[in-house]
Amino acid sequence: MVSVVDQVSKRLEDNKCDEGMQAIEQLAAEHDLGEEAQLALRLLSPAELQELCAGGDELREKLNAATDKGDMIRQLVGMLDPEAGRLVDELKRMEESGEDEVAAEPANNGDIMAEVELRLEKNKTAVGAASIEQFKQEHDLNDEVHLGLKLLTPPHLDELLAGEEDIKLKITTVPDRNQLIMSLISMLDPEVERLLKGL
Numbered sequence: 306m307v308s309v310v311d312q313v314s315k316r317l318e319d320n321k322c323d324e325g326m327q328a329i330e331q332l333a334a335e336h337d338l339g340e341e342a343q344l345a346l347r348l349l350s351p352a353e354l355q356e357l358c359a360g361g362d363e364l365r366e367k368l369n370a371a372t373d374k375g376d377m378i379r380q381l382v383g384m385l386d387p388e389a390g391r392l393v394d395e396l397k398r399m400e401e402s403g404e405d406e407v408a409a410e411p412a413n414n415g416d417i418m419a420e421v422e423l424r425l426e427k428n429k430t431a432v433g434a435a436s437i438e439q440f441k442q443e444h445d446l447n448d449e450v451h452l453g454l455k456l457l458t459p460p461h462l463d464e465l466l467a468g469e470e471d472i473k474l475k476i477t478t479v480p481d482r483n484q485l486i487m488s489l490i491s492m493l494d495p496e497v498e499r500l501l502k503g504l
Contacts, residue, residue, distance in 0.1 A: 309395045310419045316348045316389070317426040325354050330430065332358070336368045340458060341397065342378040344427050348389035349382060357381060417503035424456045424500070433462055440466065444476060450483045453490045453497050461493040 329346045332338060338346075346354060357364065364381075371377035383390025437454045440446070446454075454462065465472075472489070476482045491498040 308416070308419070309392060309399065310416070310423055313344075313348065313392050313396065314419050314422050314426070316392070317423070320347060320350050320354075321426075322351050325351050326429075326431075328354060328358050335365075336374050338378060339375050340427055341393070342375040344396075345379050345382040345389065345393045347426065348392060349386055353385045353389075357385060417500060421452075421456065421500050421504065428455065428458055428462075430459055433459055436462070436466055440469070444472075444482055444486070446486060447483050449501060450486045450490070453487060453501055456497045456500060457490060457494055465489055465493060 325347070329343055332346065333343050346357075349357065360367075367381075368374050368377055379390065379393055382393065434455075437451070440454065441451045454465075457465065468489075472486070475485060479485045487498070
């Protein structure tokens, strides 16, 4: 049986296109959509996403009138593609109940990889990617830390980068800059360290 995470990862890979990402980022910025809503939109095929965005003013009015914009997006996604809606609901249920598909088993590298890929897709933004590359080059960071930065959510990444001046000072006083950045990543999101250790 294919896990929910694997199904989501496959859909994200199959539906990935630059135009779609730009449309989603624009919608997210305009309506302050959270990660969950953006993930739901990314699960739609390019044609379904185009159909949703074609709503234009009507879509804008619906979202502006909604108390919970994320919930409204999930409903619209479910109407366009019931399977995508089911996957989003399943992921939300797992997150709320603290479920882990591999919790009772020893860490399985395939499952960890799927989880890492899912996070990378969820957290990917053009601005974030550019900021991470610049940060990596400026501080000569290794590949593990580079991946750790990519696994942070955009708000966590912003929080880390906002303290870059302090980081520059700390780097001059520690023997291992990679360990310093990794410890900051772990403070922001301990789950990132677990994923990296499982790879």
